[in-house]
Amino acid sequence: MIAELGHYALTLALGVALVQAILPMVGATRGDARWMAVAVPTALVQFALLMFAFLALMHAYVTSDFSVLNVVANSHSLKPMLYKISGVWGNHEGSLLLWVAVMALFGALVAIFGRNLPPGLKARTLSIQATITVGFLLFMVLTSNPFERVFPAPLEGRDLNPLLQDPGLAFHPPMLYIGYVGLSIVFSFACAALIEGKVDAAWARWVRPWTLLAWSFLTGGIALGSWWAYYELGWGGFWFWDPVENASFMPWLVATAMLHSAIVVEKRDTLKSWTILLAIIGFSLSLIGTFLVRSGVLTSVHAFASDPERGVFILMLLAVSIGGSFALYAWRAPSLSGGGLFRPISREGALVLNNLLLTTAAATVLLGTLYPLFLELLTNDKISVGPPFFNATFVPIMIPLFVALGVGPFLPWKRADLTPVLRLLITAFVFAVAVTVLAGIVIWGQQAYALLGIAVSAWLVGSVVTEIYRKIRPTRSIGFGQAFGRLLNLPRAAWGMSAAHFGIAIVVAGATGASLLTTERIEAVRIGETVEVAQFDFTLTSVTQVPGPNYMATRGEFTITPRDSGTDQSYILEAENRQFLSNGQVTTEAAIRSFSWYDLYAVLGEPAGQGRYTVRLYFKPLVPWMWAGTIFMVIGGFLSLSDRRLRVGAPKRSAAAPNATPPNAPSPSAHPAE
Amino acid sequence: MSDAKRRSPAARRKKVRLTLVLCGTLFLAAATALTLSALQENVTFFFGPTEVTEGKVPQGATFRIGGLVEVGSCHIREDGVTREFRITDGSNAVLVTYAGLLPSLFRDGQGVVALGQLDTGHSTFVAKEVLAKHDETYMPTEVVEAMKRAGTWKGDESVAEIEASGTSDPCKAKA
Numbered sequence: 083m084i085a086e087l088g089h090y091a092l093t094l095a096l097g098v099a100l101v102q103a104i105l106p107m108v109g110a111t112r113g114d115a116r117w118m119a120v121a122v123p124t125a126l127v128q129f130a131l132l133m134f135a136f137l138a139l140m141h142a143y144v145t146s147d148f149s150v151l152n153v154v155a156n157s158h159s160l161k162p163m164l165y166k167i168s169g170v171w172g173n174h175e176g177s178l179l180l181w182v183a184v185m186a187l188f189g190a191l192v193a194i195f196g197r198n199l200p201p202g203l204k205a206r207t208l209s210i211q212a213t214i215t216v217g218f219l220l221f222m223v224l225t226s227n228p229f230e231r232v233f234p235a236p237l238e239g240r241d242l243n244p245l246l247q248d249p250g251l252a253f254h255p256p257m258l259y260i261g262y263v264g265l266s267i268v269f270s271f272a273c274a275a276l277i278e279g280k281v282d283a284a285w286a287r288w289v290r291p292w293t294l295l296a297w298s299f300l301t302g303g304i305a306l307g308s309w310w311a312y313y314e315l316g317w318g319g320f321w322f323w324d325p326v327e328n329a330s331f332m333p334w335l336v337a338t339a340m341l342h343s344a345i346v347v348e349k350r351d352t353l354k355s356w357t358i359l360l361a362i363i364g365f366s367l368s369l370i371g372t373f374l375v376r377s378g379v380l381t382s383v384h385a386f387a388s389d390p391e392r393g394v395f396i397l398m399l400l401a402v403s404i405g406g407s408f409a410l411y412a413w414r415a416p417s418l419s420g421g422g423l424f425r426p427i428s429r430e431g432a433l434v435l436n437n438l439l440l441t442t443a444a445a446t447v448l449l450g451t452l453y454p455l456f457l458e459l460l461t462n463d464k465i466s467v468g469p470p471f472f473n474a475t476f477v478p479i480m481i482p483l484f485v486a487l488g489v490g491p492f493l494p495w496k497r498a499d500l501t502p503v504l505r506l507l508i509t510a511f512v513f514a515v516a517v518t519v520l521a522g523i524v525i526w527g528q529q530a531y532a533l534l535g536i537a538v539s540a541w542l543v544g545s546v547v548t549e550i551y552r553k554i555r556p557t558r559s560i561g562f563g564q565a566f567g568r569l570l571n572l573p574r575a576a577w578g579m580s581a582a583h584f585g586i587a588i589v590v591a592g593a594t595g596a597s598l599l600t601t602e603r604i605e606a607v608r609i610g611e612t613v614e615v616a617q618f619d620f621t622l623t624s625v626t627q628v629p630g631p632n633y634m635a636t637r638g639e640f641t642i643t644p645r646d647s648g649t650d651q652s653y654i655l656e657a658e659n660r661q662f663l664s665n666g667q668v669t670t671e672a673a674i675r676s677f678s679w680y681d682l683y684a685v686l687g688e689p690a691g692q693g694r695y696t697v698r699l700y701f702k703p704l705v706p707w708m709w710a711g712t713i714f715m716v717i718g719g720f721l722s723l724s725d726r727r728l729r730v731g732a733p734k735r736s737a738a739a740p741n742a743t744p745p746n747a748p749s750p751s752a753h754p755a756e
Numbered sequence: 757m758s759d760a761k762r763r764s765p766a767a768r769r770k771k772v773r774l775t776l777v778l779c780g781t782l783f784l785a786a787a788t789a790l791t792l793s794a795l796q797e798n799v800t801f802f803f804g805p806t807e808v809t810e811g812k813v814p815q816g817a818t819f820r821i822g823g824l825v826e827v828g829s830c831h832i833r834e835d836g837v838t839r840e841f842r843i844t845d846g847s848n849a850v851l852v853t854y855a856g857l858l859p860s861l862f863r864d865g866q867g868v869v870a871l872g873q874l875d876t877g878h879s880t881f882v883a884k885e886v887l888a889k890h891d892e893t894y895m896p897t898e899v900v901e902a903m904k905r906a907g908t909w910k911g912d913e914s915v916a917e918i919e920a921s922g923t924s925d926p927c928k929a930k931a
Binding site: 435439442463465478479604606670687688689690698 | 765768769772775780784787790799837860871901927
């Protein structure tokens with residue numbers, strides 16, 4: 083019964099979304115306030131209906147209702163509760179339901195919190211948001227109904243792919259979706275602004291929090307997925323340049339660019355049509371990603387269903403929304419007037435450079451992802467484009483970005499002189515050189531490329547610290563006590579920026595350690611035998627059988643002792659192989675112990691004869707920093723989001739006179755004293 | 757700078773736009789050059805077992821091979837580390853060696869893709885990577901294509917057949 087109600091709510095939501103898509107848009111064109119006002123209640127009702135549908139499906143999962151086909155295919159009565167719940171979005175139909183629910187959530191949020199938005203902009207934004215939702219709801223109702231019944235109901239379900247039964251992965255899809263789909267509201271804002279023909283500082287200030295929110299979740303979602311790959315797949319890798327990873331990474335790159343260009347629109351009233359274009363491209367890449375993943379064109383763990391009918395539908399959806407928005411852009415963008423002027427060496431110039439590099443990087447990732455598809459269409463050759471391609475293209479684009487990132491925040495708006503700024507950065511530069519030399523001594527004889535990553539990382543850390551210091555103590559006349567007071571009074575947006583940039587710095591260090599400085603040993607050992615890995619001795623102490631809730635585990639215990647420390651301290655690592663009872667599938671649970679400078683990582687393999695087990699052991703320096711860095715980035719996003727300026731600040735269009743620089747954040751401005 | 761000051765705002769705006777467009781073009785050109793050179797060097801082709809046995813693979817090339825794990829062919833060598841198995845498309849099979857742990861989804865009759873090179877004798881494929889990270893009912897499209905080319909693809913039946921004949925045991929050490 084509840085499943086039928088869920089299905090009914092889903093269909094009803096389609097009707098409400100249709101009303102929301104049409105009436106407010108017509109109202110905005112005619113200037114009819116009552117028609118425009120329809121947008122708010124419909125957005126709320128649509129969200130309530132979809133939330134109900136989502137909870138109805140969750141109810142079916144939680145109660146293991148095997149008369150619902152979707153539950154049969156993806157759940158099992160023995161599964162732990164967390165994975166019963168995460169099973170809801172661990173499949174094609176359920177993940178789509180999550181997608182539309184999140185779209186409606188963003189619509190409802192704009193309806194609730196957008197009270198001071200101009201009515202026309204608000205009505206159009208909500209209408210466009212609903213139009214996209216209509217497309218997805220049609221797709222669901224016609225091809226992917228999550229509430230389909232099965233008769234007779236089987237006694238037991240087929241279970242969720244055990245690889246997906248993992249805490250990291252339970253939260254990866256919802257976070258990623260909030261990020262992905264969050265870009266839809268930015269897209270809707272952009273299209274609405276194009277229709278209105280008006281983009282100004284106030285618009286940028288309305289849009290930036292949504293971009294920030296989406297970006298923060300996208301960052302967290304990507305990091306969770308990467309973390310899962312790191313400990314669950316047992317290869318010790320964290321990023322494989324898999325097409326599906328790229329699908330989430332491209333919108334991230336573009337959203338990052340947009341986050342920065344929106345600042346220029348807000349502060350200097352320029353780069354408007356570029357920012358609009360980024361908003362359109364960002365969500366288009368989300369849609370392309372969804373198409374690639376859902377259509378089965380590209381195959382990977384994420385491809386739940388490869389059904390051509392569905393692929394064609396998503397392709398149509400893609401063509402209509404991307405084609406439509408670009409046509410709108412081509413038609414309306416030339417009418418957007420340009421604003422403030424700036425010299426190439428200036429804050430604007432630095433942000434433009436940031437944008438150029440980030441979008442170029444996104445373009446190379448897109449090309450690398452789609453090239454195999456094109457080539458196959460044209461020549462029928464099957465090829466794959468793997469990590470070497472991305473290392474050869476993506477990394478050379480990122481290095482200048484990071485070097486410039488160290489300088490950009492010091493440049494004043496409009497025009498700047500590089501000499502005094504570089505003089506300020508001498509300390510950071512010396513710090514970077516010192517760290518690199520030190521690192522060179524420590525890792526002597528290993529990959530020299532790693533030093534480049536470490537140098538960039540240290541340079542960024544130096545720059546972030548210098549930047550905060552300059553803000554709180556712009557001249558020598560300010561005492562340290564006073565400077566400390568200013569430190570506490572820095573606006574949250576400033577802290578947000580510093581935290582995010584610092585996060586990038588240590589992610590770079592972590593990624594360098596993970597990909598270039600790792601020590602790997604693959605050996606066959608008997609119980610009691612020891613393997614040397616870097617400065618550690620790994621001893622396999624025991625192998626035992628341990629029952630789990632819905633699996634049987636073979637657990638290998640490793641004792642690890644640092645070789646040269648002189649102490650007796652040792653660590654225990656327990657790696658498991660789990661065989662799942664429902665379908666016999668095996669998963670590897672790597673044992674990982676994190677320290678501040680490195681991870682110790684052990685995987686137990688199958689029996690290798692003569693009482694031996696094959697084991698895979700790693701010493702992975704700096705890897706914990708990678709996860710810490712992404713946490714810093716997410717915190718940075720939320721700090722910036724909580725800034726006063728965005729919460730209560732200007733969203734009043736009258737406040738932003740064209741061509742005027744809106745009042746900057748209070749006294750501790752980012753400008754160097756010169 | 758003094759030059760720019762004397763011009764009208766419209767002219768200056770034009771100049772800014774021109775600079776931006778030039779910079780953008782420059783970046784795109786650099787990126788294209790990077791990408792093209794990377795594509796030439798870093799693309800790996802895919803071959804099925806039949807194409808490999810017929811000698812269609814260029815000398816010394818790194819490529820991917822895909823097919824089904826021949827039932828009962830997998831075992832662990834004396835050293836306890838090297839795995840050995842045959843990849844088949846139903847008519848031809850290629851011996852593959854891999855030093856390391858096979859993915860947990862690897863098993864008899866399963867579709868598998870490996871990345872590596874042929875050894876000097878052109879008889880054995882030395883794998884650097886073995887991919888079988890899909891679920892138990894999944895069949896890599898490349899493998900299906902390779903089997904179609906070899907004329908051994910019988911639709912989903914052939915998968916079911918192989919699955920029925922395969923045991924769920926992965927690689928075993930030689931007794």
